[in-house]
Amino acid sequence: MNLFKRLMCSVSAVAVSAFLVIPVMAANEAQWKRNDKGWWYEEADGSYPTNAWKLIKDKWYYFDGIGYMVENRWIGNYYLGADGAMLVNTSTPDGYYVDATGKWVEGVRNTVNISKTSGSGTKRSSSVAGSSRSGGSGGSGGSRRSGGGSGGSGRSSGGSGGSGRSGGGSGGSGRTGRGGSGSGSSSGSGVGTAGTTGNTTASNNTASNNTAVNNNNTTHSVNNNVTVPSGNNTVVIPSGNTGNNTVTTPNTTTPAVSTQETQIIEALKAMGLTEKEAKLYYKINAYRESLGLPKLSFSKSLTEVARAHVRDSNTYTPENQVDSRGEQGNLHSWSGNGSWTRLVYTDDHHYGNGMWSKPREITNYTGNGYEISAKYSGMISPETALNLWKNSPGHNQVMSTQGMWSDLKTMGVSIDGHYAHVWFGSDADPDGYYDVANYDVIHP
Structure with a gap:
């Protein structure tokens, strides 16, 4: 055998x-650009942020390791919404409250209990605040901006x-x-x-x-x-x-x-x-x-x-x-x-x-x-x-x-x-x- x-x-x-x-x-x-993989922010010199927060027109955004804007997930104690902007003074889709700075307020929850964050399959736990919000990955596959994406x-x-x-x-x-x-x-x-x-x-x-x-x-x-x-x-x-x-x-x-x-x-x-x-x-x-x-x-x-x-x-x-x-x-x-x-x-x-x-x-x-x-x-x-x-x-x-x-x-x-x-x-x-x-x- x-x-x-x-x-x-x-x-x-x-x-x-x-x-x-x-x-x-x-x-x-500088301008926003998009392909079939997602959005990124291109500076005047052609560069773009990766693994970084960026303030753009009074809103905070986070860009993943290959430069795509992160949406619908936690980054540390901050939540990025469906448009990519950090949420402030509101409740997140999984029922947690973030203050005026965007930071999660421990112990404050919305009455709506959604056990999974959008797109990440991640349960929130106060004992692992720094990591459990990371959820899924942003933009897998190709990173080429012209022609873009998988395939x-x-x-x-x-x-x-x-x-x-x-x-x-x-x-x-x-x-x-x-x-x-x-x-x-x-x-x-x-x-x-x-x-x-x-x-x-x-x-x-x-x-x-x-x-x-x-x-x-x-x-x-x-x-x-x-x-x-x-x-x-x-x-x-x-x-x-x-x-x-x-x-x-x-x-x-x-x-x-x-x-x-x-x-x-x-x-x-x-x-x-x-x-x-x-x-x-x-x-x-x-x-x-x-x-x-x-x-x-x-x-x-x-x-x-x-x-x-x-x-x-x-x-x-x-x-x-x-x-x-x-x-x-x-x-x-x-x-x-x-x-x-x-x-x-x-x-x-x-x-x-x-x-x-x-x-x-x-x-x-x-x-x-x-x-x-x-x-x-x-x-x-x-x-x-x-x-x-x-x-x-x-x-x-x-x-x-x-x-x-x-x-x-x-x-x-x-x-x-x-x-x-x-x-x-x-x-x-x-x-x-x-x-x-x-x-x-x-x-x-």
Whole structure:
């Protein structure tokens, strides 16, 4: 009987350089623009805000990681309405009151009890004020402003891929080749169940997603490359200022971080985790909670693997290696400068065993490991990594342990420099977990 093997769902966000031809515009000619993905605000110089608050004609708006205006969801303690403007002096659709500055007033509720925020599936809880409002992701897929959105310029073709045993269609993002939406130009690929490949090009930072499966020696793959535009690519914490085109806060204060988040992060730091590692772990679980999913445990062994990979990535950039066929590696590659086997991990998943085995090569962990990865041109933040993964169907399926990934119960996290690597597993960790009292998680 053949055992079912799973090739990791690899999610890579790779920083690349590109040149943009920006038309000359008259001074102060900032304007709203729209495509089929949503609205964004373009400045006179052609740039636009990302991961930032912006005051425009006396109304506050928030723009997501690829620059689209956020609608119908919470950002911290502030709610963005259907027109994208921050609500003030009113009740939100889920029944909470916001004051004149737009900030949620704890303990004050409308008599109407709507348990889910519009479009996010998020239940409000005062103990997780900083995270539970984040809800769904803004604008997944392509970020190219001209031609816009999912599917790019229409060069996509479905393709049945290989032997066509299960007939998976264009955009498959999981182990079984289920349908999904690719971004940009795509074509069928893979052996057996069809997968797809998609590419959208815009400017500076690219997020890509590789999902693959090894099921009875049949490989399925999907690769969605989503480009993050140039401009302000850091998470902007609003701060007091004035002017219609200045990034400031609604009320000159930083939106509050929940008490629970602070407590969990401090407890994890006391166990030896860095603040970024603790925050990324917490935010992934907060996102899972917003979807009604249980929180995953924090594996010591998988964290050791993730840390080793982050160090190796920052020091040697092993994704720049090529294999004996001349194929370029991706972010799941490892150099030969460590206590592991060198791996040039290529997009065709030819070296899948080299990925699964890394936890066994480095730690006492006996099971397979599955990785999502991100690289950023600047210093990567937990928020940037999480937003990239949330905005890609392939990343999102792994983080939310959906479909064929439903047996994943634990993760290991590391983030430093330009890289973030998160490893997932379904086997018990013999070296234990970073467990925090009163923070309920599931274990294998």
